Amino acid sequence: MQPFTRLCGTAAALLEENIDTDIIFPARFLLITDRHGLGRYAFHDRRFDTQGEEIASFVINQMPWRDAPILITGANFGSGSSREQAVWALLGQGIRCVVAQSFGEIFYGNCFRNGVLPIVLSLATIAALAAAAQSGQPFIIDLETQTIHVGDAPPLAFEIAAQHRLALLNGWDETDMILNARGDAIAAFEDRHRRIQPWLFETEEPS
Amino acid sequence: MPTTLYQKLWDAHVVVDLPGDDALLYIDRHLVHEVSSPQAFQSLRDAGRRLRRPQTHLAVADHAVPTSARGTRIADPQAAAQVDELETNAAAFAVPYRALEGDGQGIVHVIGPESGFTLPGITMVCGDSHTTTHGAFGALAFGIGASECGTVMAAQSLKQIRAKTMRVDLVGTLSPFVSAKDVALAFIAKVGALGAAGHAVEYAGPAVAAMSMAARMTLCNMTIEAGGRIGLIGPDDTTFAYLKGREMAPAGTMWTRAVEYWRTLRSDRDAVFDTIVTIDLSDIAPHVSWGTSPEDCAPVTETVPDPATIADPGVRRRVEKALAYMGLAGGTPLDTIAIDRVFIGSCTNGRIEDLRSAADVVAGRRIAPGVSGIVVPGSTATKHQAEAEGLDAIFRAAGFEWRHAGCSMCVAMNDDRLAPGERSASTSNRNFEGRQGPGGRTHLMSPAMAAAAGIVGHLVDVRELGS
Numbered sequence: 312m313q314p315f316t317r318l319c320g321t322a323a324a325l326l327e328e329n330i331d332t333d334i335i336f337p338a339r340f341l342l343i344t345d346r347h348g349l350g351r352y353a354f355h356d357r358r359f360d361t362q363g364e365e366i367a368s369f370v371i372n373q374m375p376w377r378d379a380p381i382l383i384t385g386a387n388f389g390s391g392s393s394r395e396q397a398v399w400a401l402l403g404q405g406i407r408c409v410v411a412q413s414f415g416e417i418f419y420g421n422c423f424r425n426g427v428l429p430i431v432l433s434l435a436t437i438a439a440l441a442a443a444a445q446s447g448q449p450f451i452i453d454l455e456t457q458t459i460h461v462g463d464a465p466p467l468a469f470e471i472a473a474q475h476r477l478a479l480l481n482g483w484d485e486t487d488m489i490l491n492a493r494g495d496a497i498a499a500f501e502d503r504h505r506r507i508q509p510w511l512f513e514t515e516e517p518s
Numbered sequence: 519m520p521t522t523l524y525q526k527l528w529d530a531h532v533v534v535d536l537p538g539d540d541a542l543l544y545i546d547r548h549l550v551h552e553v554s555s556p557q558a559f560q561s562l563r564d565a566g567r568r569l570r571r572p573q574t575h576l577a578v579a580d581h582a583v584p585t586s587a588r589g590t591r592i593a594d595p596q597a598a599a600q601v602d603e604l605e606t607n608a609a610a611f612a613v614p615y616r617a618l619e620g621d622g623q624g625i626v627h628v629i630g631p632e633s634g635f636t637l638p639g640i641t642m643v644c645g646d647s648h649t650t651t652h653g654a655f656g657a658l659a660f661g662i663g664a665s666e667c668g669t670v671m672a673a674q675s676l677k678q679i680r681a682k683t684m685r686v687d688l689v690g691t692l693s694p695f696v697s698a699k700d701v702a703l704a705f706i707a708k709v710g711a712l713g714a715a716g717h718a719v720e721y722a723g724p725a726v727a728a729m730s731m732a733a734r735m736t737l738c739n740m741t742i743e744a745g746g747r748i749g750l751i752g753p754d755d756t757t758f759a760y761l762k763g764r765e766m767a768p769a770g771t772m773w774t775r776a777v778e779y780w781r782t783l784r785s786d787r788d789a790v791f792d793t794i795v796t797i798d799l800s801d802i803a804p805h806v807s808w809g810t811s812p813e814d815c816a817p818v819t820e821t822v823p824d825p826a827t828i829a830d831p832g833v834r835r836r837v838e839k840a841l842a843y844m845g846l847a848g849g850t851p852l853d854t855i856a857i858d859r860v861f862i863g864s865c866t867n868g869r870i871e872d873l874r875s876a877a878d879v880v881a882g883r884r885i886a887p888g889v890s891g892i893v894v895p896g897s898t899a900t901k902h903q904a905e906a907e908g909l910d911a912i913f914r915a916a917g918f919e920w921r922h923a924g925c926s927m928c929v930a931m932n933d934d935r936l937a938p939g940e941r942s943a944s945t946s947n948r949n950f951e952g953r954q955g956p957g958g959r960t961h962l963m964s965p966a967m968a969a970a971a972g973i974v975g976h977l978v979d980v981r982e983l984g985s
C-alpha cells in the first residue's frame with residue numbers, strides 16, 4: 312500500500328449529506344472484478360448524463376478540480392454498502408483524502424486499507440474549508456503533524472487514531488501485520504475456542 | 519459485573535487486546551459472494567497465501583445472477599465472468615460452494631440461516647453491509663470490505679474497534695398488517711440514518727420474544743440503515759427451534775451442548791447500555807419511504823413533508839433535493855403516489871413468511887393496469903417451499919412474475935431494474951438515488967404494503983384492503 316505522509320493539491324467541495332456508496336460507485340459497475348481502473352466510474356451518474364456526456368456543473372468536471380486529490384463533503388459520506396469499489400474509484404480518480412463531517416463506518420475502515428485518509432471535522436470548519444477551496448488554491452494535508460494548511464491561515468489540526476495514522480504513514484498491509492505478529496496468538500485462541508464451542512470445528516479434519 | 523450480549527460475544531472472540539478499545543477478533547464464519555470476493559481471492563494469490571480454514575467459508579452467487587432463467591449460460595458476459603470466477607476461486611481454494619443451479623443457492627443472508635451456517639455465539643462476516651441480518655441469531659455479525667475479506671481468509675481474524683451499545687426496547691403488540699419491516703422503518707425514521715452509528719444495537723423486550731425468526735432477521739437486517747454495523751437479538755427457544763435439524767447445525771450430543779452454551783448468551787438484567795430507545799409497537803402504522811434515504815419514512819396515512827415548513831436550512835435543502843429526485847411535491851398525501859413497478863424480495867423481505875404475507879394480499883385480485891410486479895424469493899429453497907404451498911400460482915394469477923432467487927431489483931446489477939423516472943413499491947432496504955437503476959425512484963415498505971400498492975396502482979394503506 313502506498314504510504315500517506317503529505318498531500319498537496321486542490322480540494323473539490325461537494326457539500327452534501329449522505330453521499331452514499333451508490334452515488335460514489337453505482338452498483339451496476341460492481342460487475343467489474345478488477346480493482347484497478349475504476350476512477351472513471353467515481354460519481355458516475357453525477358458526472359455523466361445518460362448520453363455519457365460530462366455534466367458541466369459537477370465539481371470534478373471543472374477546472375481546477377478535475378484532478379483534485381482532496382474532497383470536502385458533508386455528513387455520512389460513504390454510507391450504505393460495504394463495497395470497497397467506492398474507495399478504489401476515488402483512488403482511481405486521484406482522491407487520496409476525504410474531509411467530511413462523518414463517514415459510513417465500513418467505508419471509513421476501507422479507506423485505511425487503501426492509503427486514503429478520511430478526516431472528520433465539524434460542520435463549521437468544513438464550511439470554511441469549502442469556501443477556501445472555491446479559489447482553487449492548493450491545500451496541504453500533513454499526516455505527520457496532523458494539520459491542514461491553506462494559504463496564510465493558521466494550520467488546522469485534525470484527529471486520527473494513533474494506529475490508523477501509523478498504518479497510513481508506513482503503508483502497512485494489515486494481513487501481513489496480523490500474520491507476522493499474531494500467528495501464535497491465533498493458534499492458541501483456536502485451541503481454547505475449540506474446547507468451548509467444539510461444534511464450530513466438527514466438519515474439519517483434525518490437522 | 520453485568521455485561522451485554524455484545525460484550526459477551528466480543529470477549530469470547532478476543533485473540534489479543536490491542537491499544538485503545540481495539541482487539542484482534544477471531545472470525546468463525548465468512549459468507550462469500552461473487553461481487554466482493556474476486557479482489558480478496560486475488561490478494562491471496564498475489565501474496566501466495568492460502569485459506570487458514572476453508573470450511574469456515576461458504577460461497578454463493580446472488581448479486582449479479584439473472585432471475586428470469588436458470589440453467590442456461592448467463593447472457594450478460596460480465597455477470598457470467600463474475601460467477602465463473604467465484605466458482606473457480608472456490609474450487610482453487612477449497613471453499614464450499616453453492617452452485618447456481620442447485621437447491622442451496624440464494625442470497626447470502628437468506629441461505630446462511632436456512633442452512634444452519636449461521637449459529638448463535640459465533641462471529642460472522644461477509645463483504646456485504648447487510649450481514650447485520652445474522653445478529654437475529656445472537657451472532658456477532660457485521661459487514662466488511664473486500665480487503666478485510668482477504669484478511670479473514672488468510673488469518674481468520676480481524677482488527678476491530680469495540681462499538682458502543684444501544685438497546686431498542688420493543689413493547690406493545692403490532693396491529694394486523696403491520697410487520698417487522700414497519701418497525702424497522704419507524705425506528706430508522708425516529709433515530710435517523712446515523713442514529714445507531716458506532717453502536718451495536720440489541721433489540722429486546724416482550725415484542726421481540728414474540729417475533730418469528732423471519733421478523734427478527736428483517737429487524738436486524740435494517741440496522742445498517744440506521745448506521746449501525748451490528749444488530750443483535752438474544753437467542754431463545756424460537757431460535758433453537760428454527761435451527762434444529764438444519765443441514766449445517768450441530769446434531770446429536772453436540773446439539774445439546776451447543777444449546778446449553780447458547781442459553782448463556784443473554785444481556786444480564788442490569789447490563790448498562792450507552793443508549794436506550796423505546797418503541798411502542800401499538801403506535802406503529804404501515805410505513806413507506808418518500809425520499810432517498812431510509813430515514814425518509816412516514817406512516818402511509820401522512821403526507822410528503824413540505825420543505826417550506828422546515829426551519830433548519832440544511833434539512834430543508836436535503837429534503838428539497840430528495841423530493842426533486844423523487845419527483846414529488848411537498849404536502850402530497852403518501853397514499854396517492856402512483857407507482858409503475860412492484861418488487862417483492864431481497865434479504866430484508868424475501869423469506870417464506872414475507873412471500874406468504876404478500877400472497878395473502880394479492881390472492882383473488884389483479885395487479886393494477888399499467889403496473890408490473892416481480893416476486894423474487896430470497897433463496898431457491900424458499901422458492902421451492904413457496905411453490906409447494908401454491909404461492910407462485912397466487913402471484914401469477916394476480917399478474918405478478920414469479921422469478922428465480924437472487925438480489926435482483928434490490929441492487930439492479932442484472933436486468934431487473936427501473937428505467938429512469940420509474941417508481942417502485944419495493945420491499946428492499948435502500949432507496950438511495952439510482953439504487954434500483956439510474957434515475958429510478960424507490961419507495962420502501964413491507965411485503966403486504968408493496969403487494970397492496972401493486973393491486974391499486976398507488977401507495978396505499980394495506981389495512982384498507984384487508985385480506
Ligand code: SF4
Nearest residue numbers: 648864865925928929
Ligand atoms: S438483497 Fe440487496 S441488500 Fe441484500 S445482499 Fe442482495 S443486494 Fe445486498
